[in-house]
Amino acid sequence: MRFYPKLFSTLKNYTKEQFYSDLMAGVIVGIVALPLAIAFGIASGVSPEKGLFTAIIAGFIISFFGGSKVQIGGPTGAFIVIVYGIVQEFGVVGLAIATMIAGVMLIAMGLLKLGSVIKFIPYPVIVGFTSGIALTIFTTQIKDLFGLTTGELPGDFIHKWIIYGKYIQTFNPWAVGVGLLSILIIALTPKISKKIPGSLIAIVVMTAIVYVLREKFGITGIETIGDRFTIDPSLPKADAPTIDFNAIRLLLPTAFTIAMLGAIESLLSATVADGVIGDKHNSNTELIAQGIANVITPIFGGIPATGAIARTMTNINNGGKTPVAGIIHSVVLLLIMLFLGGLTKHIPMACLAGVLIIVSYNMSEWRTFKALMKSPKSDVAVLLTTFGLTVIFDLTIAIEVGLLLAVVLFIRRISESSNISLFKNEVDEADYIEGAVDSERLNVPKGVEVYEIEGPFFFGVANKFEETMKQIGDKPRVRIIRMRKVPFIDSTGSHNLENLIKLAKKDKTQILLSGVNENVRKVLVNVGIENLLGAENICSNINEAITRADYLISQNKERK
Numbered sequence: 001m002r003f004y005p006k007l008f009s010t011l012k013n014y015t016k017e018q019f020y021s022d023l024m025a026g027v028i029v030g031i032v033a034l035p036l037a038i039a040f041g042i043a044s045g046v047s048p049e050k051g052l053f054t055a056i057i058a059g060f061i062i063s064f065f066g067g068s069k070v071q072i073g074g075p076t077g078a079f080i081v082i083v084y085g086i087v088q089e090f091g092v093v094g095l096a097i098a099t100m101i102a103g104v105m106l107i108a109m110g111l112l113k114l115g116s117v118i119k120f121i122p123y124p125v126i127v128g129f130t131s132g133i134a135l136t137i138f139t140t141q142i143k144d145l146f147g148l149t150t151g152e153l154p155g156d157f158i159h160k161w162i163i164y165g166k167y168i169q170t171f172n173p174w175a176v177g178v179g180l181l182s183i184l185i186i187a188l189t190p191k192i193s194k195k196i197p198g199s200l201i202a203i204v205v206m207t208a209i210v211y212v213l214r215e216k217f218g219i220t221g222i223e224t225i226g227d228r229f230t231i232d233p234s235l236p237k238a239d240a241p242t243i244d245f246n247a248i249r250l251l252l253p254t255a256f257t258i259a260m261l262g263a264i265e266s267l268l269s270a271t272v273a274d275g276v277i278g279d280k281h282n283s284n285t286e287l288i289a290q291g292i293a294n295v296i297t298p299i300f301g302g303i304p305a306t307g308a309i310a311r312t313m314t315n316i317n318n319g320g321k322t323p324v325a326g327i328i329h330s331v332v333l334l335l336i337m338l339f340l341g342g343l344t345k346h347i348p349m350a351c352l353a354g355v356l357i358i359v360s361y362n363m364s365e366w367r368t369f370k371a372l373m374k375s376p377k378s379d380v381a382v383l384l385t386t387f388g389l390t391v392i393f394d395l396t397i398a399i400e401v402g403l404l405l406a407v408v409l410f411i412r413r414i415s416e417s418s419n420i421s422l423f424k425n426e427v428d429e430a431d432y433i434e435g436a437v438d439s440e441r442l443n444v445p446k447g448v449e450v451y452e453i454e455g456p457f458f459f460g461v462a463n464k465f466e467e468t469m470k471q472i473g474d475k476p477r478v479r480i481i482r483m484r485k486v487p488f489i490d491s492t493g494s495h496n497l498e499n500l501i502k503l504a505k506k507d508k509t510q511i512l513l514s515g516v517n518e519n520v521r522k523v524l525v526n527v528g529i530e531n532l533l534g535a536e537n538i539c540s541n542i543n544e545a546i547t548r549a550d551y552l553i554s555q556n557k558e559r560k
């Protein structure tokens with residue numbers, strides 16, 4: 001799992017045919033990325049060229065250093081909400097610092113080999129915050145779609161809609177027409193051609209129409225990018241922000257959210273791509289590449305970047321074979337920015353709103369959301385909690401609470417599935433085989449109790465076991481604790497077991513452990529339980545434990 005970018009391995013046997021495929025895919029993906037980069041930049045609360053800088057610089061770095069053959073990196077819709085909030089609260093400098101801290105976190109995740117762990121984040125959490133982000137993006141675009149003159153909008157979801165209701169009479173019919181026509185073009189384009197991006201066609205067509213309306217017919221009510229922003233199409237200059245301890249302390253929670261969101265989205269995108277091309281990406285190398293991109297890009301004015309599922313799939317569908325396609329996509333974007341960047345000022349804001357509304361619809365995963373509502377109540381609770389917190393509060397709280405709730409419910413589910421049984425007369429001899437019905441029974445000697453723990457002996461079950469022992473309240477001569485179905489034990493479980501052994505000694509009850517696996521035994525040795533109990537009292541199977549119990553009882557009788 002060492003850091004080894006896919007680019008280096010693919011170039012070893014690189015062919016002309018692969019280059020031509022990568023060239024075509026890279027050009028098409030670069031064109032597709034253009035309107036999205038501009039739209040994501042503006043929606044995030046920064047100038048449009050910053051979205052382009054991110055797509056160019058981060059896209060190049062992620063393709064060059066990444067662990068996937070076909071991953072395309074850049075700004076994505078998922079970051080719009082969080083980036084906008086950071087810019088409003090901490091400014092562009094705060095955003096740069098938070099993004100760089102997040103980049104360091106991503107590199108650390110990769111070096112610590114956490115790539116495979118991150119992919120196990122509960123699906124309801126992912127769908128919950130993705131759907132919540134989609135609704136929030138849709139909400140932010142209402143002003144531009146209808147051309148409302150509301151002034152500066154509040155940051156929270158509910159107050160935005162209150163303002164929209166108050167200013168709905170200020171809507172501009174020209175803006176509404178441009179926005180709705182843009183949505184219609186984007187929606188219908190795939191039915192005509194799946195290779196030509198609908199967002200690009202919508203922007204070209206609507207920009208031309210609005211230009212004619214403004215220049216030839218004097219209709220000036222349709223706002224364009226140039227009316228709101230001064231666009232600088234030149235190369236970005238390096239300007240690293242000053243980072244001090246107070247800035248790190250203040251922005252650390254936000255940076256963590258950026259890092260987690262970037263890791264989740266990039267690894268999900270890479271996993272989806274693997275299924276299509278029949279390859280396997282290196283999760284840890286991918287995280288390191290994402291981290292490098294997010295450390296370097298803010299120095300040149302960029303915003304957070306990650307793997308983009310839509311652009312990655314466009315790359316695959318158009319023949320992209322290696323990371324060279326992603327590098328070409330960055331070069332294409334750079335050339336467009338340098339030579340055609342000045343034309344972007346004519347793009348109507350209502351058209352970009354239409355593009356982002358389609359993005360939010362595709363992100364919403366409403367069919368998946370609807371299907372998950374039929375899942376167990378715990379999953380529904382995680383889904384709705386994450387969704388609600390994302391919409392009403394912010395993504396930082398949503399991810400933290402969503403993950404915490406998922407963990408708590410998981411622990412509860414595992415605890416409920418763990419079982420503690422008591423045997424006083426007979427006990428099953430056979431090793432555990434799922435579905436076994438016939439097995440030899442062993443007689444349990446008088447004065448001996450056998451307890452069997454099924455499932456992990458962790459803090460959720462340890463207390464349950466201790467309570468069971470207290471409720472029974474018996475004081476047998478020998479108590480056998482059968483642990484053949486215990487895959488692991490944590491510190492709470494070992495602590496409770498230690499207390500049980502000490503209390504048993506006071507009651508003159510001997511504890512025997514049976515069927516302890518190698519991993520559990522290592523823990524018992526490390527925490528000193530083996531020394532406390534005696535190695536001879538940790539038996540490999542129930543037969544040995546019953547024999548040992550017989551011996552201890554007979555020894556006790558002889559002493560009497």
